[in-house]
Amino acid sequence: MSKQDSVIIGSGIGGLASGIRLAAKGYRVSIFEQASQTGGKVSEINQSGFRFDRGPSLLTMPGLIDELFALCGEDPRLHFNYKRLKMSCKYFWEDGSIINAWQNPEKFSEEIQLQSGLPPARLESFFKKSRKLYELTAESFLFSSLHKTANFRSKSFIKTMLNSWRLDPFVTMHERNKRWFSDRRIVQLFDRYATYNGSNPYKTPATLNIIPHLEHSLGTFFPDKGIFDIAASLTLLARRMGVNFHLNTKVNEIIHANGTVKGIRTEKEFIPAGIVINNTDVSLFYDELMPSEKMPRRLARGERSTSALIFYWGVNALEPRLELHNILFSDDYREEFRHLFSLGTICPDPTVYIYISSRAVKQDAPEGAENWYVMINAPENREQDWDRIIAEARKIIVSKINRILETDIEKRIVYEKIADPRSIEEETGSFRGSLYGMSSNSMFAAFNRHANFRRKYRNLYFTGGSVHPGGGIPLCLASAKIADKEIDPCI
Ligand SMILES: Cc1cc2nc3c(=O)[nH]c(=O)nc-3n(C[C@H](O)[C@H](O)[C@H](O)COP(=O)(O)OP(=O)(O)OC[C@H]3O[C@@H](n4cnc5c(N)ncnc54)[C@H](O)[C@@H]3O)c2cc1C
Numbered sequence: 001m002s003k004q005d006s007v008i009i010g011s012g013i014g015g016l017a018s019g020i021r022l023a024a025k026g027y028r029v030s031i032f033e034q035a036s037q038t039g040g041k042v043s044e045i046n047q048s049g050f051r052f053d054r055g056p057s058l059l060t061m062p063g064l065i066d067e068l069f070a071l072c073g074e075d076p077r078l079h080f081n082y083k084r085l086k087m088s089c090k091y092f093w094e095d096g097s098i099i100n101a102w103q104n105p106e107k108f109s110e111e112i113q114l115q116s117g118l119p120p121a122r123l124e125s126f127f128k129k130s131r132k133l134y135e136l137t138a139e140s141f142l143f144s145s146l147h148k149t150a151n152f153r154s155k156s157f158i159k160t161m162l163n164s165w166r167l168d169p170f171v172t173m174h175e176r177n178k179r180w181f182s183d184r185r186i187v188q189l190f191d192r193y194a195t196y197n198g199s200n201p202y203k204t205p206a207t208l209n210i211i212p213h214l215e216h217s218l219g220t221f222f223p224d225k226g227i228f229d230i231a232a233s234l235t236l237l238a239r240r241m242g243v244n245f246h247l248n249t250k251v252n253e254i255i256h257a258n259g260t261v262k263g264i265r266t267e268k269e270f271i272p273a274g275i276v277i278n279n280t281d282v283s284l285f286y287d288e289l290m291p292s293e294k295m296p297r298r299l300a301r302g303e304r305s306t307s308a309l310i311f312y313w314g315v316n317a318l319e320p321r322l323e324l325h326n327i328l329f330s331d332d333y334r335e336e337f338r339h340l341f342s343l344g345t346i347c348p349d350p351t352v353y354i355y356i357s358s359r360a361v362k363q364d365a366p367e368g369a370e371n372w373y374v375m376i377n378a379p380e381n382r383e384q385d386w387d388r389i390i391a392e393a394r395k396i397i398v399s400k401i402n403r404i405l406e407t408d409i410e411k412r413i414v415y416e417k418i419a420d421p422r423s424i425e426e427e428t429g430s431f432r433g434s435l436y437g438m439s440s441n442s443m444f445a446a447f448n449r450h451a452n453f454r455r456k457y458r459n460l461y462f463t464g465g466s467v468h469p470g471g472g473i474p475l476c477l478a479s480a481k482i483a484d485k486e487i488d489p490c491i
Pocket residue numbers: 009010011012013014015032033034035038039040041042054055056057058059060249250251252279280281284308310424427428429430435436463464465466470471472473474476
């Protein structure tokens with residue numbers, strides 16, 4: 001073994017980005033992945049003529065993907081392409097009202113004014129505030145470690161702290177949005193951004209109002225070949241950089257001695273390594289990979305983000321009222337989150353998200369058909385009676401779609417596959433099936449996430465959605481960037 005040998009456990013977005021970064025630094029990189037393909041939660045289904053993105057559907061901050069190509073001396077446009085969407089989402093309510101969330105700010109303001117009477121200047125001020133939150137927090141909270149004392153002396157961190165009163169940590173997102181907007185639908189539309197990292201708008205601090213800035217001002221994008229192409233393109237880039245992939249290979253243990261990691265053990269062999277990066281859910285690290293280590297209490301007790309119940313439907317007709325991303329809102333949003341976080345079940349009137357990638361990628365469905373990804377938020381897996389919950393939820397979802405879109409969707413479903421918190425947990429190793437690691441349901445959440453390294457063990461690092469700065473594709477890419485800053489170039 002030499003210091004140049006590095007091992008990554010897991011090929012999720014954080015693992016792929018870490019592999020590319022290490023290879024660009026001159027390390028020999030091996031990625032061990034228990035599944036038969038790379039990408040982790042970013043995966044796809046190809047069945048009966050339909051292609052579905054299985055996990056993520058929304059893309060923001062694609063520059064973080066481009067950055068990886070540039071780091072390897074490649075032009076990203078020759079390998080991975082995407083476009084900015086004209087509309088980020090189409091929102092439907094039970095009372096028949098519809099709001100198109102145009103990416104063009106003037107058009108979006110006009111739409112909101114038409115629907116709710118809100119003066120455009122008010123929405124403009126909201127987005128200004130959202131941008132300010134981003135400017136004050138991005139460098140110190142998203143792109144730097146919160147676990148290094150040296151960073152607390154950095155200019156960006158000092159600026160963040162001096163402006164901490166402007167970060168809105170003491171008021172919830174919902175409370176703040178209620179003060180900005182009087183129309184309950186507009187409040188609900190902006191409250192939904194808490195779900196972008198699986199949190200509860202009635203608990204999460206209003207600091208998370210940076211998310212509308214990411215989506216509306218920095219932009220919502222869509223890869224030309226669908227979301228799975230992010231994982232596919234990064235895998236190809238990693239291969240071109242010489243990264244070795246060991247698929248269908250579960251890592252059982254991280255081996256260490258005298259405070260330094262020495263390698264990993266798979267079911268078959270010991271692989272020596274000078275650097276080990278864990279990209280699995282951090283709870284698996286404590287439960288399985290280094291069971292001698294005790295999980296920090298704040299992690300063990302922390303509230304997880306939501307999971308999901310998804311129906312992948314091949315639909316044999318076109319639905320002209322739907323766009324790429326659509327939301328059919330619940331009538332009682334507070335009740336929906338009470339069911340998810342307090343009762344651990346699904347509410348009788350959940351918000352339904354419908355994502356139709358064939359709107360952007362024609363080949364994703366046969367001519368005259370569409371691929372519907374129909375999702376509702378679900379609580380973490382605590383061994384609820386999922387079969388019963390799924391059967392009930394399916395009926396509720398079908399009747400909500402029929403009611404709002406005035407259709408008979410059941411008759412049009414020609415293919416169906418289901419994902420639920422159990423299958424998400426089993427297939428991606430995500431603790432209790434949560435999509436984004438820890439929730440952001442408290443003002444301390446950012447500080448409670450696991451660090452990207454462990455001081456006790458030299459050369460051990462952590463990337464992915466369950467560690468700092470959190471879940472979602474952009475943040476997983478940021479986690480790899482933060483870990484990378486801690487690793488010296490290989491000489
Ligand atoms: C349904 C769903 C919808 C989502 N929607 C969005 C969205 O719209 N936008 C967005 O940005 N994000 C979204 N996310 C979140 C996003 O997908 C994740 O935050 C991100 O993909 C997680 O990447 P990761 O690096 O943490 O690795 P993961 O994807 O969690 O992958 C970890 C990998 O480790 C492997 N592994 C585990 N244990 C072992 C072991 N012992 N040995 C070897 N390999 C192991 C697993 O098989 C897996 O491949 C969604 C997620 C889901 C599931």
